[in-house]
Amino acid sequence: MKPPYHHGALAPALLAAAEALLERDGITGLTLRAAARVAGVSHAAPTHHFGDLTGLLSELAAVGYRRFREHLLTAMAQSGPDDPAPLVAMGAAYVEFARAHPNLFLLMFRGDRLDHERPALRDAAQQAFAALRAAVADASEQPRPDLDGLANAMAAWSLVHGFAVLMIDGRLPREVPMDALLSAVLARLALR
């Protein structure tokens, strides 16, 4: 009843372990050796699958971006085509994801430890951002790729992203319930 020498599916098992560690102990608790321990393999096993720690973090961030994209698309789909402000629904979903998975969210957006040239991460991030761009383009009557169009998109993204980051870092005022504050802030999301 001893474990087999070969794990069989180590890479996904390590990613799952890494995600669990990230959620429980934050980014500082997510180490190569800890992930290996959780997965029940030696501490050098991850190297062969991810190269180094940056590799593991990048692949995990890619998983996060894929999940992020799905979350955003689901929210958009549920909001209906005739909803007054589908962009608000996406903004709410954006912040909701950040609140549900704060450590994963920070990992995804913290360029520090990530290798953005990794194909998996590059593609996953690009597709998630494409979903965001599409939502902004939909909200604007005719999407303009000029300065004003970009400024509209970046203003919307900055507003939502800034709120999410400040929320995670505990900078939100506590005099008012979070949901009410979020709704009121998202109401300022209208494009111009």
Add this chain to the structure above:
Amino acid sequence: MKPPYHHGALAPALLAAAEALLERDGITGLTLRAAARVAGVSHAAPTHHFGDLTGLLSELAAVGYRRFREHLLTAMAQSGPDDPAPLVAMGAAYVEFARAHPNLFLLMFRGDRLDHERPALRDAAQQAFAALRAAVADASEQPRPDLDGLANAMAAWSLVHGFAVLMIDGRLPREVPMDALLSAVLARLALR
């Protein structure tokens, strides 16, 4: 010509060394031992002044907040009382600081490694945020501490902070010069 056993002013020397390391090598290059090396003392010397790594990082973040506040106030003062949008000037100064000291900025807002209960950090951050709040209150005709007033403030803060963070993480579109994009985004900063 040997160095004296007692440094004389180790704490500020360590802070200066820490800041230099942070700017040059990022947060990962800022270690207790590296700071001690740069300051020319043994690796255990910082302990007596800052307790642990969190202590050093927190004190450095406090320095950052003090400098941040000064930077914001200077920009506000230079913009003049009759400027069309002093809030825009402050937003520009906010992003300017983030661009000039990206690693310090990230350290200040990354709750991870900081001890926010430290008096120095607590006070410095509070005063910096007070300057921000004052600017928003000035921009609004009559400052309202209700939900809409808070939402105005948080929307402005989120917009500027989100832009700064996305800029540092390299998420800004490159089809357009940064300054033009920033100006166009800050133009969306008007309160409602």
Add this chain to the structure above:
DNA sequence: CTCATAATCTAGACGATGCAAAGATATAGC
């Protein structure tokens, strides 16, 4: 001025980490 006490700094050790090299074991292709 003296000298005991406190503050400051050094030296060494411990466990943990990331990474590299070398060996063991199982899988897969021929």
Add this chain to the structure above:
DNA sequence: GCTATATCTTTGCATCGTCTAGATTATGAG
């Protein structure tokens, strides 16, 4: 069946944060 390759382990090394004990200097009470 046999060999090449992929997968995993073991071992080793440098670095890190932190702890403990000891050395050195500043300080201040008498």
